[in-house]
Amino acid sequence: MKERFKTKSAVFLLLKMNDKILMQKRMNTGFYDGYYDLTVSGHIEEYESITDAMIREAKEECNLDITKEDIELFTVIHTSMYNDLYYFFYFVMEIEENKDYHIRVNEENKIEELKWFDLDKLPELLGEHNKIAINNYKKGIRLSEIGW
Template sequence: MPVAVHLFLIREGKILLLRRFNTGYEDGNYSIVAGHSDGNEDVKSAMIREAREEAGIEIKPNNIQFAGVMHRKSDDERIDFFFSADLWDGQIVNMEPHKCDDLSWFEIDNLPPNVIPYIKKAITNYISGVRFDTYGW
């Protein structure tokens, strides 16, 4: 079962969303910095790596907070770990313009309509303090 990591980057009541582009999955819809464990790395290390690869920022392990877990079913079954961070080093830059055509800050309680549904649910859970959920069952 794939293990995915997702990051809520938070600044002044806003969350960073990225619009998927040219990936074949949910293109044109907003998501968050995310990826998969490459194996032989813990989920926090995977999240730090993905933040560097996708947004060009460095996050220290003690600046990433656990936000929740989602057991999700779509085409396959997945475990999604969600983290949050409000402190990082460097400027956020779109490091994957071939997979993402927009990085924008949105009010966390006023998201655009084209957020991937399970991501929207995870953000709602984060706001509400829900640490575990299932989706798609």
């Protein structure tokens, strides 16, 4: 069996429709339980491109079939966590209202709900990295360094 999580990097997908974004409420993970997170997120496997990781995670977590043309990298966060340096790569995907994407949670034991939020009215329980990434998205900031 292939060992995962060998890299110190992760990808996140902001699913956007008009001025709303889809978020998931985490549970039973021991990490940010009860907090909202971007709908798709996960570690990059060894020798995997960031785009391929995003496509794989979208399929694994939400049964969402996407292509490279569907997503756009909008910001990168460079941070220090657990005495290691991490890079978080954030992508955005515009969802058309009239298209049926069949978004569903494939990790029912980890995700309590999926919910749409206005970009300007985000939930209070939102992790620091996601707050920064969403702010970067709204302001067009490409790179942030935090946690030093």
